[in-house]
Amino acid sequence: MxxxxxxxxxxxxxxxxxKVTRQRIDVLEAIVRYRKAFSVSDIKQxxxxxxxxxxxxxxxxxFLEKKILRTALSCNGTSFYELDCSHxxxxxxxxxxxxxxxxxxxxxxxxxxxxxxxxxxxRVTAMQLEYRGxxxxxNSKK
Amino acid sequence: MxxxxxxxxxxxxxxxxxKVTRQRIDVLEAIVRYRKAFSVSDIKQxxxxxxxxxxxxxxxxxFLEKKILRTALSCNGTSFYELDCSHxxxxxxxxxxxxxxxxxxxxxxxxxxxxxxxxxxxRVTAMQLEYRGxxxxxNSKK
DNA sequence: GACTTAAATGCAAATGATTTGCATTTAGAT
DNA sequence: ATCTAAATGCAAATCATTTGCATTTAAGTC
Numbered sequence: 001m002x003x004x005x006x007x008x009x010x011x012x013x014x015x016x017x018x019k020v021t022r023q024r025i026d027v028l029e030a031i032v033r034y035r036k037a038f039s040v041s042d043i044k045q046x047x048x049x050x051x052x053x054x055x056x057x058x059x060x061x062x063f064l065e066k067k068i069l070r071t072a073l074s075c076n077g078t079s080f081y082e083l084d085c086s087h088x089x090x091x092x093x094x095x096x097x098x099x100x101x102x103x104x105x106x107x108x109x110x111x112x113x114x115x116x117x118x119x120x121x122x123r124v125t126a127m128q129l130e131y132r133g134x135x136x137x138x139n140s141k142k
Numbered sequence: 143m144x145x146x147x148x149x150x151x152x153x154x155x156x157x158x159x160x161k162v163t164r165q166r167i168d169v170l171e172a173i174v175r176y177r178k179a180f181s182v183s184d185i186k187q188x189x190x191x192x193x194x195x196x197x198x199x200x201x202x203x204x205f206l207e208k209k210i211l212r213t214a215l216s217c218n219g220t221s222f223y224e225l226d227c228s229h230x231x232x233x234x235x236x237x238x239x240x241x242x243x244x245x246x247x248x249x250x251x252x253x254x255x256x257x258x259x260x261x262x263x264x265r266v267t268a269m270q271l272e273y274r275g276x277x278x279x280x281n282s283k284k
Numbered sequence: 285g286a287c288t289t290a291a292a293t294g295c296a297a298a299t300g301a302t303t304t305g306c307a308t309t310t311a312g313a314t
Numbered sequence: 315a316t317c318t319a320a321a322t323g324c325a326a327a328t329c330a331t332t333t334g335c336a337t338t339t340a341a342g343t344c
Contacts, residue, residue: 019340021292040330052294057331059292074216077301077330094264103264121278122236122245130270136263161311163321182301194323199302201321219301219330286344293338303328310321 007032007087016066023051024059028068037072037080037093037102073102073130092129098138105131149174149229158208165193166201170210179214179222179235179244215244215272234271240280247273 006012009028013020030047031038040057044050051059060081063069070084073093080102082088094103133139148154151170155162172189173180182199186192193201202223205211212226215235222244224230236245275281 133267
């Protein structure tokens with residue numbers, strides 16, 4: 001996951017210098033399988049026999065620090081995360097105001113952190129581009 | 143506030159077809175005075191004799207529907223709002239990961255909803271560009 | 285392979301933001 | 315001045331997230 005690393009949970013953990021526990025492997029496997037931005041409740045539901053919620057949160061925080069994950073966006077009080085690896089380049093997200101689902105959009109060429117600099121004095125570590133509106137399904141229902 | 147409206151709370155409420163109540167006037171006045179993106183707790187603290195929290199939330203939801211306000215961003219479980227009027231054009235925001243403060247950045251020419259279109263099928267009603275990192279104050283302390 | 289210990293986990297309780305139910309008050313029309 | 319739907323305050327509920335603490339376990343070390 002880290003920029004160059006593999007996507008094998010065990011390896012990812014070892015490379016990040018983290019203890020390899022059943023819970024961490026299971027959570028990472030679920031995240032890799034999920035393939036899109038997820039909230040803690042998303043990933044819990046996607047797992048059979050998920051670890052305790054506190055454990056999931058603690059591990060997600062750890063994965064964020066280790067750059068195994070990054071925050072995709074926060075909306076309506078919930079944070080969504082996604083894998084932070086070369087196989088998953090940064091891209092904008094879309095939040096459907098009707099069903100609340102979060103979609104990953106295609107990367108937009110030419111729109112990078114570098115091309116959208118804010119004023120001086122700020123040290124930018126991340127940029128997020130977020131759209132709101134109606135997803136295709138909800139849009140066609142209207 | 144609505145695209146063309148005035149910034150006088152009473153007038154804003156009337157134009158939006160909302161009942162004019164003391165609480166609504168007070169909240170709007172505080173928001174106009176505040177001049178930047180605010181959370182509910184920000185605006186409560188900025189008021190003397192603020193209405194009940196539930197009332198503030200209910201009114202903010204209403205102001206969002208009426209386009210008197212828009213959501214600036216959500217982070218760490220808190221939503222930030224700002225005036226949605228011609229005097230306050232859309233602009234990117236910056237969240238300081240050290241102190242948690244939210245900053246309004248200057249508008250970036252050429253970067254508009256129009257110039258950053260997501261794939262087909264989506265109906266885009268809003269776009270937010272958000273930066274994270276260290277604000278000038280926290281950055282210089284490091 | 286058993287031993288040791290710091291780190292990880294589960295569970296329960298705390299926190300903080302936001303929402304809701306309901307009895308009371310009030311803006312705005314009559 | 316009167317009436318009624320809508321707005322408010324207050325308390326309690328909800329939801330996401332965090333924390334304290336006793337118990338378990340990964341990963342050396344012998």
